[in-house]
Amino acid sequence: MENIPYKIYLSESEIPKQWxxxxxxxxxxxxxxxxxxxxxxxxxxxxxxxxxxxxxxQELNDTDPYIDIPDEIRDFYKMYRPAPLVRAYCxxxxxxxxxxxxxxxxxxxxxxxxxxxxAIAQAYYAKKQGLKGVTTETGAGQWGTALSMxxxxxxxxxxxxxxxxxxxxxxxxxxxxxxxxxxxxxxxxETTEVGRKILxxxxxxxxxxxxxxxxxxxAAVKSERYRYVLGSVLSQVLLHxxxxxxxxxxxxxxYGVKPDMIIGCAGGGSNLGGLISPFMGEKLRGEKDYEFVAxxxxxxxxxxxxxxxxxxxxxxxxxxxxxMYTLGSGFIPSASHAGGLRYHGMSSVLSQLYDDGLMTAxxxxxxxxxxxxxxxxxxxxxxxxxxxxxxIRVAIDEAVKCKETxxxxxxxxxxxxTGYFDMxxxxxxxxxxxxxxxxxxxxxxxxxxxxxxxxxxxxxxx
Amino acid sequence: MENIPYKIYLSESEIPKQWxxxxxxxxxxxxxxxxxxxxxxxxxxxxxxxxxxxxxxQELNDTDPYIDIPDEIRDFYKMYRPAPLVRAYCxxxxxxxxxxxxxxxxxxxxxxxxxxxxAIAQAYYAKKQGLKGVTTETGAGQWGTALSMxxxxxxxxxxxxxxxxxxxxxxxxxxxxxxxxxxxxxxxxETTEVGRKILxxxxxxxxxxxxxxxxxxxAAVKSERYRYVLGSVLSQVLLHxxxxxxxxxxxxxxYGVKPDMIIGCAGGGSNLGGLISPFMGEKLRGEKDYEFVAxxxxxxxxxxxxxxxxxxxxxxxxxxxxxMYTLGSGFIPSASHAGGLRYHGMSSVLSQLYDDGLMTAxxxxxxxxxxxxxxxxxxxxxxxxxxxxxxIRVAIDEAVKCKETxxxxxxxxxxxxTGYFDMxxxxxxxxxxxxxxxxxxxxxxxxxxxxxxxxxxxxxxx
Numbered sequence: 001m002e003n004i005p006y007k008i009y010l011s012e013s014e015i016p017k018q019w020x021x022x023x024x025x026x027x028x029x030x031x032x033x034x035x036x037x038x039x040x041x042x043x044x045x046x047x048x049x050x051x052x053x054x055x056x057x058q059e060l061n062d063t064d065p066y067i068d069i070p071d072e073i074r075d076f077y078k079m080y081r082p083a084p085l086v087r088a089y090c091x092x093x094x095x096x097x098x099x100x101x102x103x104x105x106x107x108x109x110x111x112x113x114x115x116x117x118x119a120i121a122q123a124y125y126a127k128k129q130g131l132k133g134v135t136t137e138t139g140a141g142q143w144g145t146a147l148s149m150x151x152x153x154x155x156x157x158x159x160x161x162x163x164x165x166x167x168x169x170x171x172x173x174x175x176x177x178x179x180x181x182x183x184x185x186x187x188x189x190e191t192t193e194v195g196r197k198i199l200x201x202x203x204x205x206x207x208x209x210x211x212x213x214x215x216x217x218x219a220a221v222k223s224e225r226y227r228y229v230l231g232s233v234l235s236q237v238l239l240h241x242x243x244x245x246x247x248x249x250x251x252x253x254x255y256g257v258k259p260d261m262i263i264g265c266a267g268g269g270s271n272l273g274g275l276i277s278p279f280m281g282e283k284l285r286g287e288k289d290y291e292f293v294a295x296x297x298x299x300x301x302x303x304x305x306x307x308x309x310x311x312x313x314x315x316x317x318x319x320x321x322x323x324m325y326t327l328g329s330g331f332i333p334s335a336s337h338a339g340g341l342r343y344h345g346m347s348s349v350l351s352q353l354y355d356d357g358l359m360t361a362x363x364x365x366x367x368x369x370x371x372x373x374x375x376x377x378x379x380x381x382x383x384x385x386x387x388x389x390x391x392i393r394v395a396i397d398e399a400v401k402c403k404e405t406x407x408x409x410x411x412x413x414x415x416x417x418t419g420y421f422d423m424x425x426x427x428x429x430x431x432x433x434x435x436x437x438x439x440x441x442x443x444x445x446x447x448x449x450x451x452x453x454x455x456x457x458x459x460x461x462x
Numbered sequence: 463m464e465n466i467p468y469k470i471y472l473s474e475s476e477i478p479k480q481w482x483x484x485x486x487x488x489x490x491x492x493x494x495x496x497x498x499x500x501x502x503x504x505x506x507x508x509x510x511x512x513x514x515x516x517x518x519x520q521e522l523n524d525t526d527p528y529i530d531i532p533d534e535i536r537d538f539y540k541m542y543r544p545a546p547l548v549r550a551y552c553x554x555x556x557x558x559x560x561x562x563x564x565x566x567x568x569x570x571x572x573x574x575x576x577x578x579x580x581a582i583a584q585a586y587y588a589k590k591q592g593l594k595g596v597t598t599e600t601g602a603g604q605w606g607t608a609l610s611m612x613x614x615x616x617x618x619x620x621x622x623x624x625x626x627x628x629x630x631x632x633x634x635x636x637x638x639x640x641x642x643x644x645x646x647x648x649x650x651x652e653t654t655e656v657g658r659k660i661l662x663x664x665x666x667x668x669x670x671x672x673x674x675x676x677x678x679x680x681a682a683v684k685s686e687r688y689r690y691v692l693g694s695v696l697s698q699v700l701l702h703x704x705x706x707x708x709x710x711x712x713x714x715x716x717y718g719v720k721p722d723m724i725i726g727c728a729g730g731g732s733n734l735g736g737l738i739s740p741f742m743g744e745k746l747r748g749e750k751d752y753e754f755v756a757x758x759x760x761x762x763x764x765x766x767x768x769x770x771x772x773x774x775x776x777x778x779x780x781x782x783x784x785x786m787y788t789l790g791s792g793f794i795p796s797a798s799h800a801g802g803l804r805y806h807g808m809s810s811v812l813s814q815l816y817d818d819g820l821m822t823a824x825x826x827x828x829x830x831x832x833x834x835x836x837x838x839x840x841x842x843x844x845x846x847x848x849x850x851x852x853x854i855r856v857a858i859d860e861a862v863k864c865k866e867t868x869x870x871x872x873x874x875x876x877x878x879x880t881g882y883f884d885m886x887x888x889x890x891x892x893x894x895x896x897x898x899x900x901x902x903x904x905x906x907x908x909x910x911x912x913x914x915x916x917x918x919x920x921x922x923x924x
Binding site for chain 1: 614641841885
């Protein structure tokens, strides 16, 4: 074996001091968020009603390539970062492949995923602005947990609207958040106007992410001292998550390794965008070439079967409009255990890069994903989150192809987190009771019909 | 702040190449295991019927200070080791203490604890001996999970007898083991003679650790190709766990730091023994002095209220007799959420060291422990296992004392694992429904009456 260790840990001083903003190097900038009433690009002032001012500025900043990471955030990062870059020697040996496989592992923290990287940043700016707290929604619970941890550390209030069925079915995630002091409310709830409206209409509803977003936004905007925060999709989130790719690149550069292919799972795009950003920067600047692969669930295929169009980010239609690959905000993904990937849309940044042909996408079925997850757990020791396992599936498939062709491809993928709170899904798989759900064209058509049909292009200045 | 990072990671080449066997440096050796029929010390041959031969030899070896770690085991260690030594800067700041607090964190692996260090060793020797598999019992599930992971990696069968109430109440632990391919049987079961006997007598029993041990031993000895393995108490386990202390010591030595006090939770003693071993060696050889503190639950106080006597290791009385601090093998600890510490006895090695006045012990109540756990989670980010939190409790108490006295004490404690599968306990605590259970003298008396009353000392050769 080469002189590359199983795990490459950077030193604390090598934790990046700046995030990288890939938008600065994009020729075709991502389309701006639009005010749903005026259909004009959201201004800093408008965004500041919902987000902290500094985060609103980051959301709009598509020119500065580097943005300083405040020392206070770096101190928090030091508690769980640098995250290891792992050489999957055992998996390579097991697959008997000439491919070299690396993964950036973001699961070594209590939130169990990369979400903490942006949670601490968003909480920090809220604290700095003198706010009392933040509001958010959570589905699978990884984002809510991460935000609870960040808020506990900074002494901020944290109000989480948790989709009611998750609240009931994932009581342990809920308890982690409560242990960190968060106020967790099952959504829809009686605490907001939108919640009360929905409950009056559908008293037995088990809730949805779209409804929880609307409640969290309402709870934020009705108080001067709260703002709303979000764990994915937004460009500010991709900015914070660039730390994943920056650390990975530094670690690979140390050993003179250049990945040929970089693979990440894609729901709203926070992990994938963060992982690929610095590599994509090199590609955009014409310095190096890489193959980027987004892996999404076949049950929610926004890249591979969606449309590139302006759409609502939430089902309540209170948030700004974003141009993105989307299945329509009315599209209800069928039950899937990778809750973190069940989003109808996709980051505007990644959508533009995909539309420009700078990256590719594949969709995989749930059972294929869990087969890869179980294999990976047994060989590499880490029990992966269902979301992360989408990337594992494609990494294994590529490594097997290399065995056939003899190609010594270097593969890097993002292992976003652990599956410790996903054992109901593993149980279904272990019991042979897991099915696959692939929407028909008819299913998708219904979602597309819900797309706003205004001609938005007239308002976009490029 | 000093030039000491938040987390000290050794390099891969610094993973110890030998385990340290503290028994070699003990003047008063731990008393030998006795054959319950002959009341004579167990021979290698006798032990080899239950354990792999190489492990039986390690169990009896109280002379060699260092034992080589096979390369295959070191390769496995590289997947999750070196474990970080963490400087608890945030906790120090929060407590406003002049004390310097370090913890060795063993939770960054899927089993969630230090148990994996011995699981891979025991599985490796079983594989090397050409066995088909191993059997064991598990209560809280950490040990069973660790063993399942090690067996999956080596392609060994793994039969786990899981105490029935845990099997039913901790379905997620069970699913992790199944995902790693283990055969998990609720105990008592119809698959063993001892299980059938118990079920005939108590058809509604929810099982006990003692019964599960007896079933696992029976399942092992009735097949030539299986052996029994155990996650704590045994001297071989302490030997494997010495890697915790060796890594911690190397990391501290690098920065010229000498701990004044070393704290560990104590159930059977595997973590505490492993953590303190190399430091205790220095103390035994008269090179340096340290204060060692074992922390045990007030509900199961074997050190602080037990007797130092020969006793059965299991309630079925099929295992060898061990001299140890014990509450009697018939003592049933009342319900406590730190399942890993609910054992009536204590490692013979630690018992001898404690009896010789080389270490001290304290007991703490469950609610005190969870208060410390929650505080630690919010400040240091890691949600600790209830077991580990016993050590956190005392570390915080000591740091607070330092604030009062101004002493700049250096404290090292073992953070053995994470609490991700203990959220039922956290929920009870969050809801204010957790109680404390302290056995009365009357309760203890019943346990002591069950102690074998032979005069064993006559058979011990010193």
